[in-house]
Amino acid sequence: MTHHNKEGTVSKALDFLASPPFLYGLLLALLLLCVAGTLLPKIDIYHSLLFTALLGLLGINLTLCTWQRQIHAWLYGKGQAPRDGVLLTRGVRLRLDVLLTHLAVLTILIGGMLSAILGLHGSLPLSVGESKNMTEGPQGFRLPFSVKLEDFGIEYYDSGLHSLTVTSRREGWSEKFDVQPGATALLRAGAIQIKVLEYFPDFIIDNQGPATRSSAPQNPALHLEITDREGSEKHWAFARFPDFHGEAKSRYQVSYEPAFGKIKQFHSQVAIIQGGWVAVRRAIEVNQPLRWGGYTLYQAGYDPENPQYSSLLVSRDPGVPLVYAGFLLLTVGLTWTFLRRKK
Template sequence: MGIQGNNKKGKKGNLIKKLKDFLTSLKLTIFLMIILALTSIAGTIIPQNALPDQYLRYYSLTTYQTLKALGFLDVYHSWWFILLLSFLCLNLLVCSLKSFPRIWKIITQPNPILNEEQIKALPYLITIKKDFSLDEIKERIIEILKKHFGPPRETFLNGTFHLFAEKSRFSRLGVFITHASVIIILAGGLIGSIFGFEGNVNIVEGQSIDRILIPGSHLVKELGFEVRCDEFEVTYYPNGIPKEYQSTLTILEDGKKVLTKTIEVNHPLKYKGYVFYQSSYGTAPDQGGELILEVKKRGSKDPGRQFKVEVGNSFLLPEAGLLVKVNRFFTDFVMDEKGKAANRSLELKNPAAELLILKDGKIHNRIWVFQRYPHFHGSKELDYQFFIQGFKGKEYTGLQVTKDPGVWLVWTGCI
């Protein structure tokens, strides 16, 4: 029984030693840092926390689902990224705890006398043979040590003089200070990954919001205050490419204005730990807008007539006795899985309008008009053709909203 008990203790001791050696391994440190670097690169290349339709523009459905399942669409909040950070923190902490007592003893209890083995182990060792007296050599060495290190400590033992001098004793703690800084930074990153979040919100010009949507989930985050978009502006290059876009935002608390700031890309608004970044913009079709339609008589060479009408409103063709209602408008028309009309995106990529043709108060025809396919008409019975010439919808500003409670810890570690 005694032998069996000793074997169990021995196995347990070996297991603890192996675990300790594993956690203090330099190879583990290098491996973790390489993996973290690679995953961070992936998190930079792959857009994070975007909407599904944005991913499906660049990836196939299978690729999108695979990236989502592996956590590459939200790398910095994935369980495996948090686990990697935790392991690196633990690795640095255990290494520091293992080495610190020995280094602290060297600092606080220096040994002025070295034995033969310690002398041979020194990295810089020179033996000089000169015909000088012992006192003369001693004085010269003391003079050199004073110049470069300070007054040495003298010890005479067994007929041998020992001179000990040192400089920057506490510099040995530099590695522990570095480790502590890295651990603090990693701890801040862990806090941000676990308790922080990123969300998106679109605000139509003149409107306000008090909550945001967390991408990749159905979670809605209450802000506790309102954010209003007072003005949104886009400037363009001569070739029509957007040059810059900016939003004027106002923070409201209990209906009272607290803060107003104009933000643009890389110049966010910060309030109560939340950071609002300018990320996108577009036209909100569900907020209405003005559709410009050209109407021509089928087969006629005469120029058509233009009508400007709000979505949901109607205009009259008096010569035909027809009332035309713009029933619905889609900025990027597509048929969904159920065969119903839907918006693929909020960009004007495939504008389409559903028109109701009424006669004597009753629906006479229902047709679709596509700006990209102007000669497509759902009904050949009409004597008129309709063409979309433009759409002026209400613009929205797209904001990325983040909150990272660990960021102050990261900055502390950087100090």
């Protein structure tokens, strides 16, 4: 093969790699693999060599296309007319919106590649009081600081249901029943009336007296009025303080169990310990991660059987800034394209 022929073959190959038909073929192949990936979840298609190679070829196609059909065509004018009848390069006008869009996808692909190669993800299962600096999982890595779980709590929605157990100190009987704020329950064939005067989901005492700090059932309390033949007596019942039984001379003892609703939020109170000192103290919640020293700590799991346990996810992803830059470029490029008036 002569030198001239070799150059012709390379040029043809580059033209093909830069061509829209090659792009459509790649998109179709990626689409089919994505569909297969969702239908066969046990096979990790998205991290396979084939899928990675297709993404690599997509990057090559975008780079060559951007160079040949946009930048080179703009710099050197005509003479770069594609062979497949594509209408994009009609001379020297540079379409910045198209250029931005192509560069955006390339940036996202490069950022994704960085995430795949350099990204770290590990879990940090902790019990209250425990501190760790070594993550678990396939990538298990050591952190340049320790994470101490100081406290863990689950916040629930108010279910609106309250269960009371009333015990007669004199007669010894005990009855468990459900009540609702504002309603009156009848016990012992109506001989005893129990009225829920007020419900405090998050009980505190402020300057005005008893009040609630929030609508979340953090410290549920009921103010009750128990009426029998001898008259009425008022009681306080606290879900978190079951040993509080009011005055010893009262005729009844009340214990209170609110039925919690669905989980509203998880709170992991953590301390980051660096060089033997607490560098920062903060609560990590779902949607409220903690960023420290290039790492991000997320609330990831809990154990319904162990209220002292919380699992955090730790990640470090150097690809994120590039991916986000690509997102921004893509949004600008496509908006520009959409708003451009057609001549």
